[in-house]
Amino acid sequence: MSASQETTAHSFNRILNHTKSTSKPRATGEPDDGTRKLRRLILVDGIPSSVDSTLRPRIWKILLRVNDLSADRFLCYVARGPCEVREKIRNDTFRTLATDKGFKERVREDMLVRLLDAFVWRNHDRQESSQLGFTYVQGMNVLAAPFLYTMPSEVEAFYCFAKFIEECCPLYVQPTLEGVHRGLKLLDRCLKIVDPELYAHLRSKNLSAEIYAFPSVLTLCACTPPLDQVLQLWDFLLAFGVHLNVLCVIAQLLLMREDVMASPSPMRLLRTFPPLEALPVIGIAVTLVRDLPTEGISSLYLIEYCILSVAFKDQLFKSRYNRTSNNKIPQQIFVLAEIGAYVFELAIQVSRASILDVPVRQCLSLLPMHHIYLESPPLSQ
Incomplete structure (x- = not known):
């Protein structure tokens, strides 16, 4: 345990405690300053879970905006027993992160089955009020695994998973896996511009992202061990938006x-x-993200429910893989985070047809406090 990790843990706790004690009401759509600070600290220092194991679950709940933790409601779902797709669930759960001993020691198969059953029952009750319907689809078992491993209780894991699926990546888990296929097409387009030589080599072998990247896009890289690295990557994705998973692949x-x-x-x-x-x-x-020019922010396109399409410019990637020596953080990454955090409200306000292929600046003008998203948020803590 290093002194720097202890200092970082203290910084996280200070932000979390301040966020918890602050009861000042905010206007709808107004960014939360505490969340911004959490994002910055996650990017700069990472979450020191080895120092304080309570940090990650607390931070994830804030990033996902999980407030409802009704144990009674969860137990009601569980009490209903097997859902209509229980057999399909059981066909997948036994092999979830099967090679990770730490995961198997902490998360039993019956916990996965119980959570996924409850999720199906939850959305069975919500079908009439929800625009999108949800049931169990391939890959949900892997997406549920990090929450059961991280959260201190099944109740917290259930509500975090439900919020994540229903608001962060709902098109990824539709029966047609529409969001996954869109993400794979986007990956091909991005790679062609980022590294045309690598893209051409793969295409010469008849390899597209649909063939080699499907599991990584479907599970947001959770299919690639080790689990501790997956959790660290998910800290980043939950902070700045799951759409960035395409760039991570x-x-x-x-x-x-x-x-x-x-x-x-x-x-x-x-x-x-x-x-x-x-x-x-x-x-x-x-x-x-850093190498996107200022006007590159307006080259991002919103596709319903956090499916973002990035229009890169020529020669975007020039072998600069690491952070700059002066450790400057690209302002665009924070703007992207705000876009991701409030795109769900945006989707409610405008129809699906008007979201597709509409520049971000035009879409954001529909949101309250829209000017905030078009400016660089403050970096001071």
Whole structure:
């Protein structure tokens, strides 16, 4: 345990305690200053879970804006017993993170089954009031795993998972996996501009993101061990938006670029990605965002419910994988976070047709306090 980690843990606790004690009402859509500070600290120092194991669950609940933790309601769902797709759930849960001993010791299969059953029952009751319906689909077991591993109780894990699925990536878990397929197409487009040589090499082998990146996009990289690195990457994704997972998958490709380019059969390498290293992956993703010119923010396009399309410019990526020596943080990353945090409210205010392919600045003008999202948020703590 280093002194710097203890200092970081103290900084997190100070922000969390202040956020908890602050009862000042905020206007709808107004950014929370405490959340901004949490995002900055996550990006700069990371969450020191080894020093204070309570930090990550508390921070995730704030980032997901989870306030309702009704144990009675959760127990009512559980009391209903197996849901209509229980067999499908059981076909997947037994192999969830099967090679991770730490996960298996902490999270039993019956906990996964119980959470997923309850989620299906929850949305069975909400079908009439919800625009999108939810049931169990492939990959949900892996998406639920980090929450059960991280949260101190099944109740907290359930509500965090439900909020995550229903508001952060709802199109990813529709029966057609529409959001996943959109993300894969976006990955191909981004890679073509970020590294045209690597893209051309993969295409010459008839490899598209649909073939080699499907699990990573579907599970937000949770399918790639080790779990402690997945949790660190998810700290970043929950703080700044799950849409950045596309850049994180590209980052993993760039880290193995030399081997992929030299291989006559790159699919052999891509079938199983190397062990995840969160910090380099985050560093590359942040570099890509940093290199977007100022007007690049308006080149981002909103697709319903946090599916963002990035229109990169030529020569965006120039082998600058790591953070700059002066440790400056790209202001765009904070703007993207605010966009992601409030896109759900935006989706409610405008129809799906008007969201597709509409520039961010035009969409954000529909939101209260929209000018905040178009300016660089303060970095001071």
